[in-house]
Amino acid sequence: xxxxxxxxFKGNRKEFFLWEGESPPAVRTAVIVEADRGEDLGRVxxxxxxxxxxxxxxxxxxxxxxxxxxxRRIASPDDIKRSEEVRSQxxxxxxKAMERVRANNLxxxxxxxEWQWDRKKLTxxxxxxxxxxxxxxxxxxxxxxxxxxxxxxxxxxxxxxRLDGIGRCGRQYCxxxxxxxxxxxxxxxxxxxRLSLNPSQISGACGRLMCCLRYEHEFYVQSRKRFPKxxxxxxxxxxxxxxxxxxxxxxxxxxxxxxxxxRVAPLAELRRELAEVAPEPPAxxxxxxxxEAPAEAAEPTREQASGTADQERxxxxxxxxxxxxxxxxxxxxxxxxxxxxxxxxxxxx
Numbered sequence: 355x356x357x358x359x360x361x362x363f364k365g366n367r368k369e370f371f372l373w374e375g376e377s378p379p380a381v382r383t384a385v386i387v388e389a390d391r392g393e394d395l396g397r398v399x400x401x402x403x404x405x406x407x408x409x410x411x412x413x414x415x416x417x418x419x420x421x422x423x424x425x426r427r428i429a430s431p432d433d434i435k436r437s438e439e440v441r442s443q444x445x446x447x448x449x450k451a452m453e454r455v456r457a458n459n460l461x462x463x464x465x466x467x468e469w470q471w472d473r474k475k476l477t478x479x480x481x482x483x484x485x486x487x488x489x490x491x492x493x494x495x496x497x498x499x500x501x502x503x504x505x506x507x508x509x510x511x512x513x514x515x516r517l518d519g520i521g522r523c524g525r526q527y528c529x530x531x532x533x534x535x536x537x538x539x540x541x542x543x544x545x546x547x548r549l550s551l552n553p554s555q556i557s558g559a560c561g562r563l564m565c566c567l568r569y570e571h572e573f574y575v576q577s578r579k580r581f582p583k584x585x586x587x588x589x590x591x592x593x594x595x596x597x598x599x600x601x602x603x604x605x606x607x608x609x610x611x612x613x614x615x616x617r618v619a620p621l622a623e624l625r626r627e628l629a630e631v632a633p634e635p636p637a638x639x640x641x642x643x644x645x646e647a648p649a650e651a652a653e654p655t656r657e658q659a660s661g662t663a664d665q666e667r668x669x670x671x672x673x674x675x676x677x678x679x680x681x682x683x684x685x686x687x688x689x690x691x692x693x694x695x696x697x698x699x700x701x702x703x
Contacts, residue, residue: 359425360408361398384437385425395429437471448467454491595612596609607619
């Protein structure tokens with residue numbers, strides 16, 4: 355059966371291929387693989403179980419399906435030398451393309467250019483804030499380089515991963531070294547960790563929030579669930595106090611009493627105080643009534659009391675009742691249908 359291998363190309367671009375040999379090549383081995391209408395050269399990045407795991411867990415993977423392209427052979431020294439010559443021409447191609455971008459007044463930034471190993475395709479990567487109509491630019495570049503041209507729009511975070519660099523921590527960008535997926539990072543992540551909201555302190559080289567803000571976010575969320583919410587009033591052994599701040603690393607809570615005095619209490623001690631002053635639950639028979647005791651008369655409601663008063667007035671007047679309707683809620687009189695009869699009772703009865 356063919357072996358699954360992951361091959362890395364320029365700009366941290368990775369794809370999966372099938373190797374039909376007896377054993378897959380070693381990691382970092384240069385191989386010639388199938389490409390768009392030709393061949394390309396890359397280096398093996400993962401094989402075996404590692405490649406299978408990355409194929410299902412990375413954004414550039416194929417999921418549970420097998421890749422359709424194959425790795426044809428191991429690259430020879432001449433193939434590697436030719437690849438180095440092609441790579442040296444990428445920057446020159448990008449500069450020439452930038453001149454045509456300025457000539458066409460296009461609002462786009464060409465980040466990188468990549469020749470295919472057999473020079474049958476030239477790919478330009480660019481960033482832009484809005485949609486760009488580059489059809490004229492593609493025709494001009496095709497006539498200039500005499501090859502197939504492809505323009506790919508990428509985001510600023512993908513641009514940082516492709517160009518690579520060193521972060522403020524002194525290490526290589528996580529997106530360019532090991533991070534399999536660029537997950538979105540919002541400002542709420544920094545707020546949960548009580549970090550400075552100054553963009554210059556929490557933003558990376560791409561101008562977006564740093565990817566590493568997500569690494570410890572789950573720890574902060576789970577740790578704060580053990581503490582009382584800040585700003586909440588709680589009843590302790592000293593009375594009613596307000597939670598001012600929580601220190602999740604030292605497991606301490608800062609409280610302020612009604613007299614304005616501040617105190618710092620360990621979380622374990624505060625939990626014991628809350629358990630001691632908590633109200634006791636009612637007894638089992640305190641709420642339920644005795645079934646053998648006679649039922650007490652319920653107090654009449656407002657509607658029932660009003661009906662009883664009307665009945666007493668009717669009995670005093672000799673049992674006579676009004677035949678007309680009562681006034682509505684808005685105070686108007688309503689007449690019965692058939693010709694404007696009033697609410698005055700008929701005489702002679």
